[in-house]
Amino acid sequence: MATDQQLTVDQVIERMRRLADGLPPGDGVGVFNGMYLTVTELVRQRLAATYFDAPAATARLDAVFAGRWLAAVDAVAAGRRPTACWRPLFELRGHPGIHPLQFALAGMNAHIEHDLPLSVVDLCRELGREPAQVEADYLRINALLAQVEDRVRDELLPGPEQLDLADPLLHVIGVWSVDRARDAAWASALALWELRELPLVGPAFAAALDGSVGMVSRALLTPLNGRGRLTA
Template sequence: MNAHIENDLPLAVLDTCRLTGRTPDRLHADYLRVNALLAQVEAQVRESLLPVPAGGPLLHVLSVWSIDRARDAAWASVLALWELRRVPPARAMVADALSGSVGMVSRALLTPLSPN
C-alpha cells in the first residue's frame, strides 16, 4: 500500500489532471472524500488482519505508517510535481527521488522482524 499511495497515486492524479485538463485543486475535494472513506475502514481492517498483542514488534512497525499520513505525503508530491511540470528535467529528477524514497520506506516496512 505504501508504494501505491505515496508513489503511484501522485502520478495517477497528475495523469488525471493532464487527461482532463483540470488542476490539482479541482480534484482535491474528491481526494479528501476518499480519505474519509479510508479512515472509516482502516481501523477495522487492521484489527481483523493483525491480531497482535499490544506492544508486539510487528504492531510497532505498522504503527509508524498510516494511510492518512501517506495520502498527505502523496498530495504534497502532487503539488510539487504539478509546479515542476514546466521544468521537465527537474520534474523527472523529483519523480525519481520520490520513487527511491518510497522504495526505501517500503523495504523498511517489509524487513523481517527478529524473534524476541
C-alpha cells in the same frame, strides 16, 4: 511505467478479482490486492450514490490510479522489474516471517505515496484541470481508505493478549498511517504539477520519490518470526 489509460472501474475490479483467484493463500501480493479490491468496490458504490462532487473525474482517477498497480503486476508477470516502490512487496511476498498486515501496509505505502500523486497529475493533464479542482473528491476518498484500513488492521492484527507495547510488530506498523500518507501524496502531487514543465527537475523528483517510497515499504516489511518477534 505507463498505465493503461483505457481501464474503467469495472474493468479494474474484474482484473483484481482474477488476480485474487490465481494467488495462493498468504501471498503478500494477494493480501494487498484483496484490500485494494475492497477499497475499489467501495469507491464504485459511492460513485453511484452521489458521494462525490465530480463522479466522472473521480472514476477516471480511480482507474488511472489502479492502472499503476496492475502495471506493476503485469511487469512482474512478464519477467520485468516493477518500479522501485513496488519491488519490496514483490520480492518479499512469500517470506514466512512477515505478518499479513505488513504486506497490506507496504502495498498501501507504495500505491498512495508514489502512484497516487503521479495519477493526480495524469488526471489533471488529461482533463485540463488544476489540482485544486479535484481536491475535494480526493479528500472524500480519504474517509473510504481510512475505513478499509481500520477494518484490515482489526482483521489481521493479533489480539492484545498476543502483543505488548514493546512488540516489534506494533513498532513496525505504527510508523505508517493512511492519513499522513494521503497528506504527503497530495503535497507530492502539487510539487509534480508545478515541476511538470521542467524537463530535468520533474523526472528527477519523480525518480527520487519512487526510491524513497520503496525504502519505507522495505522497512515496513522487516521480517518477524511467528510470535511477532524480530528474526535474529
